[in-house]
Amino acid sequence: MEKIHINNSGYEIVPAKIVSTRKMTEQEKIFELKLVHGLSLDHEPGQFVEVSILGVGEAPISVCSSPTKRDSFEICVRAVKDGRFSNAMHNLDIGDEVGIRGPFGVGFPAAKLEGYDIIMVAGGLGIAPLRSLINYIIDNRREYGKVSLLLGCKDPQSMLFADEIDLWQKRVDINFSCTVDRGAPDWKGNVGLITSLIPNVNIDPERTYAVVVGPPVMYKFVIKELLSKGIPEHQILVSLERHMKCGLGKCGHCQIHNIYCCQDGPVFSYNNIKELKGAI
Amino acid sequence: MKNAILKKEKLDDFIKIMSKDEKVIAPVLKGNQSYTFTEVKSADEISLKYLPTILPPKKYFMPQHETLIEYDKRNGQKVHCVVEVEDLVIFGVHTCDLAGIQCLNMIFADRPKDMNYLIRKNRITLIGLECNSYCDEFASCALMGNHIPKGGYDLLFTDLGNYFFVEINTRKGEELIEKTNLFENADSNHQEELNKLRKLKESIFKPEVDIDKNEIPSLFKKKFESKIWEDIGERCLSCGNCTNVCPTCYCFDVLDIPDLNLKTGKRVRVWDSCQNEPFAKISGGESFREKRGDRKRHRFNRKFRYPVERYGKFFCTGCGRCSRTCMAKIDLKETIRDLIKEGN
Ligand SMILES: Cc1cc2nc3c(=O)[nH]c(=O)nc-3n(C[C@H](O)[C@H](O)[C@H](O)COP(=O)(O)OP(=O)(O)OC[C@H]3O[C@@H](n4cnc5c(N)ncnc54)[C@H](O)[C@@H]3O)c2cc1C
Numbered sequence: 062m063e064k065i066h067i068n069n070s071g072y073e074i075v076p077a078k079i080v081s082t083r084k085m086t087e088q089e090k091i092f093e094l095k096l097v098h099g100l101s102l103d104h105e106p107g108q109f110v111e112v113s114i115l116g117v118g119e120a121p122i123s124v125c126s127s128p129t130k131r132d133s134f135e136i137c138v139r140a141v142k143d144g145r146f147s148n149a150m151h152n153l154d155i156g157d158e159v160g161i162r163g164p165f166g167v168g169f170p171a172a173k174l175e176g177y178d179i180i181m182v183a184g185g186l187g188i189a190p191l192r193s194l195i196n197y198i199i200d201n202r203r204e205y206g207k208v209s210l211l212l213g214c215k216d217p218q219s220m221l222f223a224d225e226i227d228l229w230q231k232r233v234d235i236n237f238s239c240t241v242d243r244g245a246p247d248w249k250g251n252v253g254l255i256t257s258l259i260p261n262v263n264i265d266p267e268r269t270y271a272v273v274v275g276p277p278v279m280y281k282f283v284i285k286e287l288l289s290k291g292i293p294e295h296q297i298l299v300s301l302e303r304h305m306k307c308g309l310g311k312c313g314h315c316q317i318h319n320i321y322c323c324q325d326g327p328v329f330s331y332n333n334i335k336e337l338k339g340a341i
Numbered sequence: 342m343k344n345a346i347l348k349k350e351k352l353d354d355f356i357k358i359m360s361k362d363e364k365v366i367a368p369v370l371k372g373n374q375s376y377t378f379t380e381v382k383s384a385d386e387i388s389l390k391y392l393p394t395i396l397p398p399k400k401y402f403m404p405q406h407e408t409l410i411e412y413d414k415r416n417g418q419k420v421h422c423v424v425e426v427e428d429l430v431i432f433g434v435h436t437c438d439l440a441g442i443q444c445l446n447m448i449f450a451d452r453p454k455d456m457n458y459l460i461r462k463n464r465i466t467l468i469g470l471e472c473n474s475y476c477d478e479f480a481s482c483a484l485m486g487n488h489i490p491k492g493g494y495d496l497l498f499t500d501l502g503n504y505f506f507v508e509i510n511t512r513k514g515e516e517l518i519e520k521t522n523l524f525e526n527a528d529s530n531h532q533e534e535l536n537k538l539r540k541l542k543e544s545i546f547k548p549e550v551d552i553d554k555n556e557i558p559s560l561f562k563k564k565f566e567s568k569i570w571e572d573i574g575e576r577c578l579s580c581g582n583c584t585n586v587c588p589t590c591y592c593f594d595v596l597d598i599p600d601l602n603l604k605t606g607k608r609v610r611v612w613d614s615c616q617n618e619p620f621a622k623i624s625g626g627e628s629f630r631e632k633r634g635d636r637k638r639h640r641f642n643r644k645f646r647y648p649v650e651r652y653g654k655f656f657c658t659g660c661g662r663c664s665r666t667c668m669a670k671i672d673l674k675e676t677i678r679d680l681i682k683e684g685n
């Protein structure tokens with residue numbers, strides 16, 4: 062058997078150095094990464110990368126920083142119970158290297174959203190991919206109409222990006238609300254499901270795009286609420302999580318009917334997937 | 342295009358001459374009615390009449406286990422992307438399996454291209470062998486239109502008694518003929534005999550299921566919620582044999598295999614199966630095709646509907662391997678018939 066080196070393989074990785082880390086909760090840690098040779102990741106909000114730790118493996122992880130931030134990017138990794146990759150990632154620190162493939166997939170169509178009111182709904186870890194869009198919109202704020210951000214999570218302790226949320230909350234150009242499933246003694250915000258926040262938002266449906274990212278169970282209920290507000294189906298965008306191995310539309314893991322989530326998604330407009338049973 | 346003939350008694354010389362320079366692979370009897378593609382050095386090892394091999398020639402195009410990158414992390418994250426290749430001649434590939442290779446070609450040439458596959462494929466010479474009659478009752482090649490050659494070979498052999506009619510389809514095939522110097526030009530009599538065989542085949546091979554092939558995708562769409570999937574799911578053992586033996590199943594897993602020193606190692610891809618439950622499971626624990634019936638339905642739709650919608654191509658060749666191998670006796674043709682029978 063002869064071995065040939067190839068330089069245009071889809072599995073090529075670009076090394077990236079961890080330049081800072083931040084532990085956000087017991088489970089989630091943020092890593093700021095810089096590609097070698099000053100390369101820029103050049104991603105769209107909502108795209109993901111395959112992060113690789115040689116000897117451990119790869120995992121698809123959303124880029125959680127906005128492309129307006131050019132010389133580094135951030136990922137937020139949740140340590141999954143018994144998860145090989147995610148726990149190995151948590152053991153890495155400043156100065157360590159990982160490998161990056163991507164960015165992959167179709168992100169949020171930030172340019173198409175210009176001129177519209179935007180309502181963003183994030184549950185749990187969904188805030189990670191959505192943060193790339195939130196910060197993109199903030200950095201290009203004048204191009205958009207009214208911007209609302211609705212967040213939900215289990216309890217106040219599991220709130221991600223808490224310091225940033227504080228800042229978003231204080232901005233006059235963002236309509237912010239937040240809810241937790243279970244409160245805590247010092248919690249002054251809402252308690253209840255994320256769907257309960259939607260009726261309070263003042264929506265002009267024809268000129269509104271809704272963006273929804275969260276755990277699989279969340280979509281059905283949130284979408285129903287948005288539709289009842291009159292937002293057209295093609296103006297509801299969702300980002301779907303599926304098992305992914307290649308990111309290249311080949312391995313089959315991420316397939317939903319005739320669609321490959323890694324290449325055709327992860328962001329879809331609702332009208333394109335609503336007929337696909339099991340997609341939502 | 343010029344065609345040639347090869348007298349049967351010269352087949353042995355043909356194989357022997359080729360095997361001096363390259364590995365020659367051909368169907369070989371391995372036990373009771375089971376055949377495999379394996380290396381041969383002479384014609385007497387080859388079974389010219391054979392049931393579809395246990396594994397299709399896919400294993401040479403997309404090995405069960407192949408290295409994608411070699412890494413060395415002693416000094417940062419250093420990797421080399423590699424492809425392991427060897428020059429091969431595969432002799433005696435049935436037209437259904439040639440169609441299977443064409444399906445794989447479609448997937449791996451679709452952007453983003455898979456260089457490992459594309460580089461390897463160019464190192465393989467394909468010599469097809471036409472089927473004059475059915476292999477066995479599991480085949481549905483006529484339904485899929487794969488009982489007749491539709492390209493995908495460098496040379497195509499058709500057994501016409503004491504000689505093979507040889508269609509030269511590529512320059513590579515022509516070179517083999519020149520190099521071995523055993524072939525004669527085909528004349529009009531030979532061509533006439535080939536036409537006669539093809540005519541005869543028309544009366545032997547009939548669509549095995551009573552449905553217009555073009556109606557199959559919409560049948561599967563209509564029958565997405567059919568109870569038949571549940572019934573099949575109850576019988577299926579999720580063993581994944583049907584996907585392993587299928588010439589057009591290409592799903593894979595990617596994993597790292599460290600060397601003993603833990604500093605160097607390989608990232609490999611290995612065959613995977615959508616029939617395994619964790620295949621579509623995500624980190625939150627949700628599994629998107631949790632029930633066996635969901636996974637069987639997915640596999641069938643990946644043969645008869647999704648690829649037609651996406652690539653304009655059926656991904657079932659009609660080889661019959663999945664039905665032949667299934668311990669639960671889940672039969673492809675029967676399943677389609679049941680879906681038709683169920684009506685609206
Ligand atoms: C598009 C996309 C974006 C994502 N973004 C983020 C993010 O920003 N932050 C984050 O923490 N996580 C994200 N994930 C999830 C993350 O990929 C998984 O948590 C990670 O792969 C688990 O790897 P592990 O080795 O730690 O766990 P494993 O030991 O491999 O398995 C733990 C569980 O995760 C599932 N799983 C394993 N591999 C994958 C895979 N390749 N894809 C999906 N599920 C898998 C397994 O089925 C199992 O249920 C994203 C996933 C996708 C598909």
Ligand code: SF4
Nearest residue numbers: 577578580581583667
């Ligand atoms: S071979 Fe049969 S039992 Fe095994 S996974 Fe396929 S259908 Fe199920």
Ligand code: SF4
Nearest residue numbers: 587657658660661663
């Ligand atoms: S689905 Fe079955 S009959 Fe069709 S190509 Fe695959 S193994 Fe052959």
Ligand code: FES
Nearest residue numbers: 307308311312323
């Ligand atoms: S991750 Fe492999 S096909 Fe999408």
